[in-house]
Amino acid sequence: MQQLVFIPVKTPLITPKDRITDVLIRSMRKEGIIPKDGDLFVIAESAVATTEGRLVDLTSITPSVEALRLGDEYLIDPREMQLILEEADEILGGVPGVMLTITKGVLSPNAGIDSSNAPEECVTLMPLDPDASAREIRGTLEEHYGCKCAVIISDSRTQPLRLGTIGVALGSSGTTPVKDARGSLDLYGKPLTITRKATADNLASAAQLLMGEAGEGIPAVIARGMGIDLVDKGAEGGRGDHHISVVPRDECLFFGALGANFYP
Numbered sequence: 001m002q003q004l005v006f007i008p009v010k011t012p013l014i015t016p017k018d019r020i021t022d023v024l025i026r027s028m029r030k031e032g033i034i035p036k037d038g039d040l041f042v043i044a045e046s047a048v049a050t051t052e053g054r055l056v057d058l059t060s061i062t063p064s065v066e067a068l069r070l071g072d073e074y075l076i077d078p079r080e081m082q083l084i085l086e087e088a089d090e091i092l093g094g095v096p097g098v099m100l101t102i103t104k105g106v107l108s109p110n111a112g113i114d115s116s117n118a119p120e121e122c123v124t125l126m127p128l129d130p131d132a133s134a135r136e137i138r139g140t141l142e143e144h145y146g147c148k149c150a151v152i153i154s155d156s157r158t159q160p161l162r163l164g165t166i167g168v169a170l171g172s173s174g175t176t177p178v179k180d181a182r183g184s185l186d187l188y189g190k191p192l193t194i195t196r197k198a199t200a201d202n203l204a205s206a207a208q209l210l211m212g213e214a215g216e217g218i219p220a221v222i223a224r225g226m227g228i229d230l231v232d233k234g235a236e237g238g239r240g241d242h243h244i245s246v247v248p249r250d251e252c253l254f255f256g257a258l259g260a261n262f263y264p
Helices: 020-031 045-051 065-074 078-087 130-145 199-211 253-258
Strands: 005-009 040-044 055-057 090-095 098-103 106-109 122-124 150-158 165-173 220-224
Touching: 005 020, 005 199, 020 040, 020 045, 020 130, 040 045, 040 130, 040 199, 045 122, 045 130, 045 150, 065 078, 065 098, 078 098, 106 150, 130 150, 130 165, 150 199, 165 199, 199 220
Parallel strands: 040 150
Antiparallel strands: 005 220, 040 220, 055 122, 090 098, 098 106, 150 165
16 A cells, blocks of 8 residues: 655745745756655645635725624724624634634634735735635646645634634535545444545645644645545536535534534
8 A cells, every 4th residue: 555645845936926826836847756546735825815816915904893893892903803804604602812714615713814924904805716726726736737736725723612723625626625435344244324534624734733833834735545536527527626525503412412502
């Protein structure tokens, strides 16, 4: 069986003037990294968003009355709060310093807006369409290297009642992000009835150990030796664009058990 390895791709500082694939290709050339068939790229969403024009100068933002009120209540810069109100699908509530939102269908602190690894007085918004970003990056890499690969756009998230962050997949192209394990037999021969493996999220978490959260300068990690099934045609008929799956609220354990008090 092929050994699973994770290869960090260290790059220079990425700016809005860059194209993410150009940066990755130049950096891999410098490090002597040559992508192979079956490689899976995990790429930080902040790097992708920066090159897609999603870096925002807070001095250009005028907060609304609601943003001023909520910013004061939750100890968040009112300009950033204004962006949270604009980016979030829904706001569920918050604690000092953080608002819990649903953004692009998933739970996201502060609507995925991040000031880390952004210039002073700037924040980075999430990519507009992480699946489309993954699909475009994959196409460029495959064309340049003549190989078949997959791409995951990742971010970090906290878990309920747990300290620390884990990786999570926001977008995917070229591989199925969730593997259905229902029907598989356990050690005692009993069939699994619920389990689905969050493959993309697990890979994002593994890659995050190398990427880090501070100034490591590693926005991408190659997972090699996974033996993944590359997908040429996604569920929507696109080029390997299997979307990251979400579940309805009435099927979500946390929403169902706790009940969400939505921000009015």
